[in-house]
Amino acid sequence: MLPQQGDHNSLFINEIPKWGEPYPNILNxxxxxxxxxxxxxxxxxxxxxxxxxxxxxxxxxxxxxxxxxxxxxxxxxxxxxxxxxxxxxxxxxxxxxxxxxxxxxxxxxxxxxxxxYIWVAYDFTKGSPPGFRKPFDKPPVVKGSANPNPEALTRNRQLPEGVNPRFFIPDPLPENPVTIVSQPDVATAEIVNFVTELVKGDFRNALPEGDNPPIWDEPLVAVASAHDPLFARFQDPEVVGPCHRLPEEWLPGARSVISVFLPFTEHISRNYSREQRYSAVEFSSGKWNGSKFLNVVRRALIRFAERNGAQAVAPNIDPRYDSDGWLPFWSERHAALAAGLGTFGLHQNFISEKGAFGRLCSVITTLNLQPTERRYSEVYGYCLYAFDGSCRACIDRCPTGAITDAGKLPGRCETHGNKEHLKDWNYGSCGHCSTWIPCWKQIPAKIRKTLDVKG
Ligand code: B12
Incomplete structure (x- = not known):
């Protein structure tokens, strides 16, 4: 006999049941x-x-x-x-x-x-077998851009020599549609302040080892309009794909998307030397334990919206979240790009004003907020390789050869150090492609200069 809903002590309850089956007894x-x-x-x-x-x-x-x-x-x-x-x-x-x-x-x-119970802690990349996640109420809405305007794609400049055309995507569709919201429900500065204080003051932002130094430095916070046509564009097969859900599907009445970039602290980067073959334990610990803190930020932002009379959903910890292989129903990097936080790099990491050495989280909310202006018009706008072909640092640095100028083989890099290295610590992962390269802590200087000129 199947256990009944609420029969929490039953031995038969699976930790990850199908949606609608008795609730998992992961907590007693x-x-x-x-x-x-x-x-x-x-x-x-x-x-x-x-x-x-x-x-x-x-x-x-x-x-x-x-x-x-x-x-x-x-x-x-x-x-x-x-x-x-x-x-x-x-x-x-x-x-x-x-x-x-x-x-x-x-x-x-x-x-x-x-x-x-945090149903999906984070990075649930395997893809659940049918029925294991909560279904969306309505059938998927797939808009797609339907109009990748080829003229717009080459309007600004020509393909630089030595750059694979794959990484030359000027003018991501559409152009930045920032309009002034005359009376936002909350000023963006207040949200920035809220998240910054959380990151600076919350005891959970700490490595469990040593003297518990903080994992995350002061965050970058930005806002996209939930109606930004880029979200439809993400449903195009060459971007993420039709599995990527629109803000409105996650949260009816959605008006804004808040995206947060958390950079690793100096403590972590100091301990990641250029020469070491495998990643530093501080980094690996920061990655595993710091990912839980991303959920703290996500939950705190949901409460923040609720305190301001609105609703919010964090797709990455929502029971409806899943992925199609490695294609997520909500991509943190793509959302961050829409919110004006930065662009992709050849290494496929996201490059923010504070570099690529960090992690991302986001919430979708019914709050009406002022969208942040995007300072770039290219998908790889902050990547020096795509900018003028002058940088190959992540290609040279990757110990597995996963990055070439034809792109990145994500599965290959996963093997480096994950299994054997740092086994005793119970975590391990590689961060070589976001350390000791021109974009690890900042936008590369050459590109920075052009932004400063634009103002
Ligand atoms: C699946 C996944 C993985 C997989 C596969 C990675 C991959 N590239 O797909 C594996 C397990 C290998 C992995 C590994 C790591 N991951 Co991971 N992963 C994810 C996850 C769940 C989804 C990634 C995703 O969106 N894939 C979808 C495909 C389509 O993305 P893509 O191919 O890169 O997209 C390209 C196209 O869209 C293309 N494009 C073509 N035309 C156009 C047009 C437009 C308009 C646009 C916008 C784009 C575009 O540009 C993009 C970049 O090349 C996210 C969490 C999340 N839900 O967002 C974290 C995430 C991406 N991972 C993250 C990290 C940190 C890592 C690791 C570095 C972990 C570590 N060791 O520390 C490694 C190495 C990552 C790497 N450099 O590839 C961070 C990235 C933070 C950052 N600064 O970028 C994320 C966002 C998690 C987080 N919450 O912070 N990851």
């Missing part, structure tokens, strides 16, 4: 309940004093939950601040007359339990 409900009960008891003891430092720490290994103070991060756990994050509304954890902590905890958990 009883353990989460006990934790919350404990917290509510503490906060209400001697009058009501909610503790903003208290965190619900959900351990992935033994699936139990624990209460912790914000100070000491532990690897491989997922944290939620109880006050402000799990319960954004002040006073939610206050006991009512005659109510016991266990009763209140049970009530609160009813609305919360399913959200605690």
């Amino acid at each position: 409900r009883q353990s989460v309940l006990e934790c919350l009960t404990d917290y509510i008891l503490q906060a209400n003891h001697w009058g009501y004093r909610p503790d903003r430092r208290k965190v619900l720490a959900v351990r992935q290994s033994d699936r139990t939950a624990a209460l912790r103070n914000a100070a000491a991060p532990i690897r491989q756990e997922i944290y939620y601040f109880i006050e402000g994050e799990l319960f954004p509304e002040e006073g939610t954890t206050r006991l009512k007359e005659g109510q016991t902590p266990a009763e209140l905890a049970a009530n609160l958990l009813d609305g919360l339990y399913e959200q605690l």
Whole structure:
């Protein structure tokens, strides 16, 4: 017999069930309940004093939950601040007359339990077998650009010598359609400030090793209009493909897309020497553990939108997210390009004003925001190779030969160091193509100069 919905202790429940099957028992409900009960008891003891430092720490290994103070991060756990994050509304954890902590905890958990499980942590690249993800309510809308105007493609300049035409895509369609939003719901500066403070102040932005130095430096934040025709263009087969969903499909009424680039800190780049054959442990740890922090940023932005009376969805942690092989239903790099954060490079990494050495996340929201102006008109606008053929640094640096001037074989680079190197640490990956090259921490100087001239 199939287990019933809500039968969380059943041994038969798969950790990744098909959509509509009983909810995965990845967290032990009883353990989460006990934790919350404990917290509510503490906060209400001697009058009501909610503790903003208290965190619900959900351990992935033994699936139990624990209460912790914000100070000491532990690897491989997922944290939620109880006050402000799990319960954004002040006073939610206050006991009512005659109510016991266990009763209140049970009530609160009813609305919360399913959200605690991060269905798709990040980079879910395998593609789920049919039925394993939540389906979209409506059939896919595939607009595509239908009009890649060949004249526009070569209007500005000629193909530089020595550059493969594949990497010469001036004037990504359409041209930047930024119009002034006279009264945005929230000023972009406020969003930048919100994300910056989060990155600077949140204890989860920390390497679990050593003295827990921060993983991410101050972020770049930018906004695209959800109606930017580039999102339809991403559905063209040569860009991402028809599997890439439009903002409106993720969130009816979507008006804006907020994209965030998080650069790695100096601590991480300092420890990644030019000579080493494999990536540094600081980098690998930063990549794995820092990816969880991307989810913190995504969730925080969702709450930010909600506090401002709007809705938001982060496609990469949405239960409907999936990919068609390596083609995602939502690409963080393409969204960032639309938002004006930067362009692609020959290495296929995204190059922002702070370089390529970082990661990306985004949310789609119903907030009406001022789109950021794109300072480039080429898909590879910040890549020195595509600019004038003068740079081959990522080609020379890739230890697997995955990058050539015919492009990149993504699967090949994946093999370098992932399996054997850093095995004892339980993580490993290669970051050579985003380190020690002219675009690792900035837009290459030659291109920067032309931008400065344009103003
Ligand atoms: C699948 C995937 C992988 C796969 C395959 C990568 C690939 N290139 O497809 C594997 C497992 C190999 C991989 C590896 C890594 N990944 Co990865 N990966 C993803 C994922 C899930 C989707 C990537 C994707 O969009 N593929 C779709 C194809 C179509 O993209 P593409 O071929 O590059 O797109 C080209 C075309 O669109 C073309 N094009 C042609 N015509 C036109 C016209 C227009 C108008 C436009 C816009 C484009 C265009 O230009 C693009 C660039 O060449 C994203 C997360 C996400 N959901 O976005 C992370 C992501 C791309 N990965 C990331 C990282 C960091 C890595 C690694 C460096 C990890 C590491 N070791 O640290 C490695 C190496 C990446 C590399 N240099 O290739 C980051 C990139 C950050 C950055 N600064 O760029 C992302 C965004 C994750 C994140 N949240 O930050 N990854």
